[in-house]
Amino acid sequence: LKIAILLGTRPEIIKMSPIIRYLDNLKEIKRIKKLSKMAGYDLSSDKSEDNLKNRLQTDGLNYIENLKFNNMDMEYVIIHTNQHYSQNMDKIFFDELNLPKSTYNLKIGSGRHGEQTGSMIVALEKVLVDEKPDVLFIQGDTNTVLAGAITASKMGIKIAHVEAGLRSFDRKMPEEVNRVLTDHVSDFLFAPTGIAKQNLLKEGIDENKIFVVGNTIVDATLQNLKIAKHSSKTYAQDPESKNKEDYFLLTLHRAENTDYFEKLDTIVDNIIEIANNYAKIIFPIHPRTLNKLKQFNLLPKLSNNPKIELIEPVGYLDFLLLESNAKLILTDSGGVQEEACILGVPCLTIRENTERPETVAVGSNIIVGYDYEHWINGLKGMLDYDADGKLGKDDSGCTPCSKKHWENPFGCGHSAETILEIVFSDLMDNNKIIK
Numbered sequence: 001l002k003i004a005i006l007l008g009t010r011p012e013i014i015k016m017s018p019i020i021r022y023l024d025n026l027k028e029i030k031r032i033k034k035l036s037k038m039a040g041y042d043l044s045s046d047k048s049e050d051n052l053k054n055r056l057q058t059d060g061l062n063y064i065e066n067l068k069f070n071n072m073d074m075e076y077v078i079i080h081t082n083q084h085y086s087q088n089m090d091k092i093f094f095d096e097l098n099l100p101k102s103t104y105n106l107k108i109g110s111g112r113h114g115e116q117t118g119s120m121i122v123a124l125e126k127v128l129v130d131e132k133p134d135v136l137f138i139q140g141d142t143n144t145v146l147a148g149a150i151t152a153s154k155m156g157i158k159i160a161h162v163e164a165g166l167r168s169f170d171r172k173m174p175e176e177v178n179r180v181l182t183d184h185v186s187d188f189l190f191a192p193t194g195i196a197k198q199n200l201l202k203e204g205i206d207e208n209k210i211f212v213v214g215n216t217i218v219d220a221t222l223q224n225l226k227i228a229k230h231s232s233k234t235y236a237q238d239p240e241s242k243n244k245e246d247y248f249l250l251t252l253h254r255a256e257n258t259d260y261f262e263k264l265d266t267i268v269d270n271i272i273e274i275a276n277n278y279a280k281i282i283f284p285i286h287p288r289t290l291n292k293l294k295q296f297n298l299l300p301k302l303s304n305n306p307k308i309e310l311i312e313p314v315g316y317l318d319f320l321l322l323e324s325n326a327k328l329i330l331t332d333s334g335g336v337q338e339e340a341c342i343l344g345v346p347c348l349t350i351r352e353n354t355e356r357p358e359t360v361a362v363g364s365n366i367i368v369g370y371d372y373e374h375w376i377n378g379l380k381g382m383l384d385y386d387a388d389g390k391l392g393k394d395d396s397g398c399t400p401c402s403k404k405h406w407e408n409p410f411g412c413g414h415s416a417e418t419i420l421e422i423v424f425s426d427l428m429d430n431n432k433i434i435k
Ligand code: UD1
Pocket: 009, 010, 011, 083, 084, 085, 086, 087, 089, 090, 110, 111, 141, 142, 143, 144, 174, 175, 253, 255, 287, 288, 291
């Protein structure tokens, strides 16, 4: 059985990482078994088995269940389109998440939609012709995903779409077009929630292809938060001081928010008002946004404000800490809306819609659009302010904990395991796996 994993951007690397780590663990089990057999001793008494158990435990995986597939003749390749290529949008995640180097790097980089997606299709087809995988895994809604879906569907390669069925119902978003097209040619549709499944059923997609499995972002968050607390470099060096100061975390990168002067100018003004009146804002800037702020000459407005800390995009471990220590998150990111919900941090979404309505339903997220009044109402709806506009204090007079309690709708952190078991079992039924 040959699996191909396609990825290209920051969120795909993060959300695909639990699947890659599971596959890597399976490979490791096989390697250890082979070595112990060659050495002529029983694996159960081998110390390396303990090492392996520890390694699986770190990934939150169940050792026994893992062994279910440990006799499979399985190999996998990672294909990176390099849609993201800057060190802090790409390599840092491979390093921090302990992922094997990509088998292929298509080196596509940035470009207009047609140019970027078309170049990916041409390059990916060549790799798939050589590798002949049984299944191609894609995750999310980027141009990399669309290129994977088009290429594999034309070649008769099965497509496993992780995070299927999300809909903003806004076809102006490039991601919405990518989602719809990809879902309609996929063979395994891994919907994170019942709502996502319903979206697919309403579009006439065969129910037998749809599996509600949660979102691998929960696996990634739970696996890495513990590691982050121990080993994150920048912010963990001085976590206490970050904790003492109330701050809001901001991310912004959606094309519909950054690419139009008036929209971006309004957002920038709102950010400045919030920072001046409520709390310091930490803003790791996505490269698209930095370019646009420079192009529209809006950067000085932000950089001259002492209550706004502009920083480069940070690695996943630092970002998880920044999120979990924030009083509130302002974002237009999909993954960040989910992580805020998982980490128990209130979120305001700077958009007019979301393809993650589950977060709004459980109360972790409010869609605030672009009107400053809505931002303030959202802020006050989420956090407790006193009459002076200061964050309230709890009974012991400590810095208030703004964290609210809600149920995480995205699963319990075993999505990668479930996804792979479904794919393996299906291919086993088709006698593709040598036992
Ligand atoms: C892409 C996805 C978006 C996803 C986001 C995750 C599409 C259509 N968009 O948006 O769905 O939410 O990734 O972050 O697939 N750039 C760099 N370095 C990089 C990457 C990009 O400097 O490593 C700059 C380039 O100027 C580039 C711009 O950012 O033109 C936009 O990059 P692109 O990959 O086209 O779209 P994103 O906005 O990153």
